[in-house]
Amino acid sequence: MEEIITRVAWKKGGWGRCGRVESKTTIHQTINLKDCTDDCQYHESGKYFWCHTEDGWDYCSSNPDHTYKDVTCRPNHKCGAYGQTYSWCYTTDNDDWDYCGLISTRECKCTPQHRTKRAPPRRQIERRGDQNGRQITFYNEGGQNNFAQSNRRLNDEARNLINQWDQQDLGTQGRTVITSDHLRIDLQGVITRGNQRYYNLQIQINVPRAGRSTTLSQIIVPFGTSAANMRWAFNYTLLICNVSQYSV
Numbered sequence: 001m002e003e004i005i006t007r008v009a010w011k012k013g014g015w016g017r018c019g020r021v022e023s024k025t026t027i028h029q030t031i032n033l034k035d036c037t038d039d040c041q042y043h044e045s046g047k048y049f050w051c052h053t054e055d056g057w058d059y060c061s062s063n064p065d066h067t068y069k070d071v072t073c074r075p076n077h078k079c080g081a082y083g084q085t086y087s088w089c090y091t092t093d094n095d096d097w098d099y100c101g102l103i104s105t106r107e108c109k110c111t112p113q114h115r116t117k118r119a120p121p122r123r124q125i126e127r128r129g130d131q132n133g134r135q136i137t138f139y140n141e142g143g144q145n146n147f148a149q150s151n152r153r154l155n156d157e158a159r160n161l162i163n164q165w166d167q168q169d170l171g172t173q174g175r176t177v178i179t180s181d182h183l184r185i186d187l188q189g190v191i192t193r194g195n196q197r198y199y200n201l202q203i204q205i206n207v208p209r210a211g212r213s214t215t216l217s218q219i220i221v222p223f224g225t226s227a228a229n230m231r232w233a234f235n236y237t238l239l240i241c242n243v244s245q246y247s248v
Helices: 152-164 227-241
Strands: 003-008 022-028 041-043 048-053 056-059 088-090 097-099 103-109 123-129 135-140 175-179 183-193 196-205 215-222 244-247
Touching: 152 175, 152 183, 152 196, 152 215, 152 227, 196 227, 215 227
Parallel strands: 003 135, 215 244
Antiparallel strands: 003 244, 022 103, 041 048, 048 056, 088 097, 123 135, 175 183, 183 196, 196 215
């Protein structure tokens, strides 16, 4: 079973200058039990909710126990898989039914920032599996990473940029691989750990540094990682804790 390790560091409202913080994050799944990699959003002309997934897009529900068309599930029948490969619920007393997306709430936890010069020990904050059998473990490393403050507009633009990226021929020299109006994905170079080489990729804000970080998100992935998994990693950093570093 593949293990994916993530390191996350928050700025405002997270760990760093504060004490122990617990913050809940909402995870949307599609009607086919796949994790959404961005917000569950409304399609005006189709009158349904949808989101991007690792391998494309699918229908989802914006509220618990509602169908993907926002019809309320029958009070005595919650949205669930019920042994199927999709999630659904009854919507009427006549047993009319429709597809719905599951919504779960998980916690990101942290501990006070270490004030020593040594690297603080990693602390596991969450462990979960995905539908492909991968085991994902999140670690807090004490807010040692300096990330730019994000907002919903930048996160939306970042997701669009990530989903456009096809990871063609990264090479080994540092360069910008794709840009948008306010953001870019940079290959910062190659990192060697043991006998394994890794790409160091970052989403940067297109503004002068002026003494402040312009890094919105970072992933560190081994050579040979697929474009889909790199996009998944970047999207997940934005989904889980807004600002984060992710390594495979």
